[in-house]
Amino acid sequence: MLKKWSLLLLVLVLSLIMSACSEESDAGDEGEDTSKGAAQELKIANDQEPAGLDPHKTPAHSSVRIYSKIYEGLVSLDENMEIEGQLAESWDQPNDDTYVFNLVEGVQFHNGREMTAEDVKYSFERILDEETASHIASYFNMVDSIEVVDDYTVQFNLSEPSASFLNNLTNASAAIVPEELVEENDGDLQQVAEGTGPFTFVEWVPDSKVTLEKNEDYYIEGQPKLDTVSYYTMKEEASRLSAIRTGEVDMTTVGAKSSSLLEDQENVEVIDYQSLEYSYVGFNVDKEPFNDEKVRQALSLATDRDKVTEIVWDGDAEQSGPVAPSMGEWPIDVTEAELYNRDIEKAKELLAEAGYENGFETEITTASTYPDMVDTAQLLQQQWAEIGVEASINQIEWGEYIDVWSDTSADVLIGRNGSGTDPDRSLNYFFHTEGSANVWNFSDGDYDQLVEEAEMESDQEARKEMYVEAQEEIINLSPNLFLVSPKNYVAVNESVADYTPYAHNAEDIVEVTKE
Amino acid sequence: MLTYITRRILMLIPVLFGVSVFIFIVMRIVPGDLAMTILGNNATPESLHQLREDFGLNLPLYVQYFNWMSGVLTGDFGQSMRTGQEVLPDILSRFKLTFELTLISAFISWIIAIPLGIIAAVKRNTNTDFGVRLISLLGVSVPNFALAIIIILVLSLAFSYSPPIEYVGFFENPLQNLEIMIIPAIVLGSSMAGAVMRMTRSSVLEILRQDFIRTIRAKGARERIVIFNHALRNAMIPILTIIGLQVGTLLGGTVIIEQIFSLPGLGQLVLTAINQRDFIVVQGAVLFIAFVFVFINLLVDVLYSYLDPRIKYK
Numbered sequence: 077m078l079k080k081w082s083l084l085l086l087v088l089v090l091s092l093i094m095s096a097c098s099e100e101s102d103a104g105d106e107g108e109d110t111s112k113g114a115a116q117e118l119k120i121a122n123d124q125e126p127a128g129l130d131p132h133k134t135p136a137h138s139s140v141r142i143y144s145k146i147y148e149g150l151v152s153l154d155e156n157m158e159i160e161g162q163l164a165e166s167w168d169q170p171n172d173d174t175y176v177f178n179l180v181e182g183v184q185f186h187n188g189r190e191m192t193a194e195d196v197k198y199s200f201e202r203i204l205d206e207e208t209a210s211h212i213a214s215y216f217n218m219v220d221s222i223e224v225v226d227d228y229t230v231q232f233n234l235s236e237p238s239a240s241f242l243n244n245l246t247n248a249s250a251a252i253v254p255e256e257l258v259e260e261n262d263g264d265l266q267q268v269a270e271g272t273g274p275f276t277f278v279e280w281v282p283d284s285k286v287t288l289e290k291n292e293d294y295y296i297e298g299q300p301k302l303d304t305v306s307y308y309t310m311k312e313e314a315s316r317l318s319a320i321r322t323g324e325v326d327m328t329t330v331g332a333k334s335s336s337l338l339e340d341q342e343n344v345e346v347i348d349y350q351s352l353e354y355s356y357v358g359f360n361v362d363k364e365p366f367n368d369e370k371v372r373q374a375l376s377l378a379t380d381r382d383k384v385t386e387i388v389w390d391g392d393a394e395q396s397g398p399v400a401p402s403m404g405e406w407p408i409d410v411t412e413a414e415l416y417n418r419d420i421e422k423a424k425e426l427l428a429e430a431g432y433e434n435g436f437e438t439e440i441t442t443a444s445t446y447p448d449m450v451d452t453a454q455l456l457q458q459q460w461a462e463i464g465v466e467a468s469i470n471q472i473e474w475g476e477y478i479d480v481w482s483d484t485s486a487d488v489l490i491g492r493n494g495s496g497t498d499p500d501r502s503l504n505y506f507f508h509t510e511g512s513a514n515v516w517n518f519s520d521g522d523y524d525q526l527v528e529e530a531e532m533e534s535d536q537e538a539r540k541e542m543y544v545e546a547q548e549e550i551i552n553l554s555p556n557l558f559l560v561s562p563k564n565y566v567a568v569n570e571s572v573a574d575y576t577p578y579a580h581n582a583e584d585i586v587e588v589t590k591e
Numbered sequence: 592m593l594t595y596i597t598r599r600i601l602m603l604i605p606v607l608f609g610v611s612v613f614i615f616i617v618m619r620i621v622p623g624d625l626a627m628t629i630l631g632n633n634a635t636p637e638s639l640h641q642l643r644e645d646f647g648l649n650l651p652l653y654v655q656y657f658n659w660m661s662g663v664l665t666g667d668f669g670q671s672m673r674t675g676q677e678v679l680p681d682i683l684s685r686f687k688l689t690f691e692l693t694l695i696s697a698f699i700s701w702i703i704a705i706p707l708g709i710i711a712a713v714k715r716n717t718n719t720d721f722g723v724r725l726i727s728l729l730g731v732s733v734p735n736f737a738l739a740i741i742i743i744l745v746l747s748l749a750f751s752y753s754p755p756i757e758y759v760g761f762f763e764n765p766l767q768n769l770e771i772m773i774i775p776a777i778v779l780g781s782s783m784a785g786a787v788m789r790m791t792r793s794s795v796l797e798i799l800r801q802d803f804i805r806t807i808r809a810k811g812a813r814e815r816i817v818i819f820n821h822a823l824r825n826a827m828i829p830i831l832t833i834i835g836l837q838v839g840t841l842l843g844g845t846v847i848i849e850q851i852f853s854l855p856g857l858g859q860l861v862l863t864a865i866n867q868r869d870f871i872v873v874q875g876a877v878l879f880i881a882f883v884f885v886f887i888n889l890l891v892d893v894l895y896s897y898l899d900p901r902i903k904y905k
Binding site for chain 1: 621622623624626627628629630631632633634635636637638639641642645673674675676681685740743744746747748751752753755756757758850851852853854855856859860863866867868
């Protein structure tokens with residue numbers, strides 16, 4: 077009996093030693109490999125679990141950053157936010173409401189089949205099909221029909237001229253998917269992914285990681301450089317900080333307040349970039365007293381946006397209008413705007429003109445899930461008190477917040493918006509009387525006409541002028557008070573090279589290498 | 592005994608039925624809905640309507656409940672509305688992690704708490720006793736998440752150590768698995784240890800004051816025999832009750848710890864699903880946790896009669 081046990085013990089000890097040795101030799105191999113330039117693996121820690129991988133059904137950023145490496149669209153934005161070809165190498169516009177795209181030849185889906193004009197037609201019909209319930213359908217409701225001219229030429233017929241059409245095509249959700257994949261999976265691509273992009277999908281271990289591998293047959297020579305990319309879900313910021321400090325991961329997003337904690341860390345560099353988002357205060361403009369634009373203007377004058385930047389965002393944010401300052405050539409310089417310069421006396425005058433010389437009481441609703449929104453609410457509470465507006469704060473959980481936002485059940489709501497890369501989205505979709513995201517009951521006939529015309533205008537210069545006017549108008553009417561556009565921060569290990577984030581494409585890794 | 596166990600198992604049915612109705616209703620009372628959570632400011636009335644139809648959210652409530660229940664009874668917990676993943680296999684694979692974490696934490700808490708509790712009882716009102724009680728008070732009072740974050744910070748700043756980021760199962764690689772589990776288990780175990788320690792102390796103290804202990808001592812039994820063979824065994828019943836309840840609580844209480852340590856366990860599943868209003872996943876997971884909780888407490892009840900043969904179940 078004793079002999080049997082001691083034999084078992086011996087085997088156990090031996091196997092442990094062997095496994096320890098093999099681990100060591102593994103590590104040794106890896107070390108050699110990287111010095112030779114092989115085995116390029118990038119580990120990224122994310123704060124959220126992806127919500128699914130179907131590009132047509134999932135707007136969540138946690139998903140976009142992954143499926144945008146697997147799928148591609150017809151066109152994309154370059155570093156200056158100019159439109160460049162992706163799966164379409166060129167395009168013509170024979171008249172105002174027709175676009176003809178010439179596709180790159182010889183592009184293969186990850187399943188080995190060639191991508192053709194049929195796939196483009198199929199993908200956009202899937203987006204527009206009501207049964208798909210695609211979040212991006214509203215970007216393409218001007219598309220009347222799609223024609224396959226030949227294998228490498230596809231024509232989009234629009235119901236009316238649309239200046240934002242090309243820009244909308246750059247959205248990562250306007251992806252080309254292979255029909256057979258959709259059919260094999262009963263119409264659902266949340267768990268599978270096969271596109272034309274630089275990386276192929278390997279596996280998704282829920283609440284743990286998503287692994288992508290290099291697409292060996294990628295049609296752009298020399299891309300991507302990495303062999304493997306792993307996205308780890310680490311919701312707790314302290315854990316992400318610990319993992320980036322110790323080199324367990326190569327890259328992670330961090331909040332404004334944590335970025336300073338990494339300043340002394342020698343092996344980590346924190347890179348920041350201006351986001352495409354802005355924070356705002358939304359009013360239910362049907363409700364008293366917010367139905368009077370003078371009241372809204374008074375609140376804008378009582379708001380100290382510099383203090384918001386300083387206190388909520390640690391001094392690292394830019395004042396923003398309805399079009400975020402990083403949105404290329406479109407935004408206006410809001411610091412010049414009269415309503416952005418704090419003036420308590422004038423605010424009080426406006427309130428008195430509106431009939432509220434003694435101020436009024438109200439409630440600010442904010443999402444407890446996001447500390448910056450809570451901080452913003454508290455700051456505004458103090459600032460508005462100076463003109464006699466006594467606000468209480470109502471913090472609600474995110475799911476409930478979205479409900480409150482969509483049915484405008486709050487009088488004053490703190491929020492953050494990202495509105496893509498074209499001003500049509502920011503101005504038309506968010507503030508036109510019929511705009512789907514205009515939950516504020518805001519309606520102004522002249523404004524509606526202006527943004528409609530801008531969307532139909534094919535001359536870029538004329539279009540730009542119209543949007544300048546529209547931005548000034550919406551700031552003046554103040555259905556929302558636009559506050560500031562924060563920065564985003566990425567902590568990167570020193571071994572990562574050639575990584576440059578852009579506001580519209582912050583997590584692009586095709587050029588990234590590891591040293 | 593067997594009839595008792597059968598009766599107890601039959602009693603699970605109304606309990607679980609109650610839980611299922613309760614969680615179903617709660618998830619529908621909570622404001623916010625899945626379709627809106629998915630679409631956000633991209634929502635149009637048509638896409639919202641279509642999504643709600645796809646998920647069966649516009650059916651009458653009793654039909655929704657009936658559809659869900661008839662699936663559950665045949666072992667089909669449905670699919671996640673968000674990711675399309677099958678719910679039951681997901682729950683089971685995550686339960687393995689959460690269960691392992693619970694067991695290790697419970698084990699850690701016992702090896703700390705029971706000896707210390709006995710020592711405190713035997714040396715009551717001495718400095719040792721005060722020391723032990725202070726430690727147990729700390730264990731109960733320091734919140735899990737605070738302790739977890741402090742440990743992470745200290746390890747990474749002072750020792751440049753961070754636990755492995757990629758979870759591996761115990762049977763794939765036991766050493767690495769334990770390396771991942773040990774810190775979260777210590778955090779969870781320490782808070783559980785506080786309560787068990789206090790219960791052990793008071794329970795052993797009470798037994799030590801009883802007549803039969805005096806009789807045993809009078810017979811000249813050695814103190815070690817008195818404590819371990821007589822006092823502890825009799826004191827085990829309330830301790831076991833607390834342990835049973837705590838193992839159950841731990842199963843649900845690992846939520847925050849799993850999130851902090853990025854462990855893909857049952858807690859994370861429930862939390863993500865609640866935030867996303869993924870009703871089907873929340874309902875399935877809560878029902879499952881309730882089942883395990885009730886089952887563990889049944890196990891504890893059965894253990895009573897082993898510890899104290901006077902307890903007979905009919």
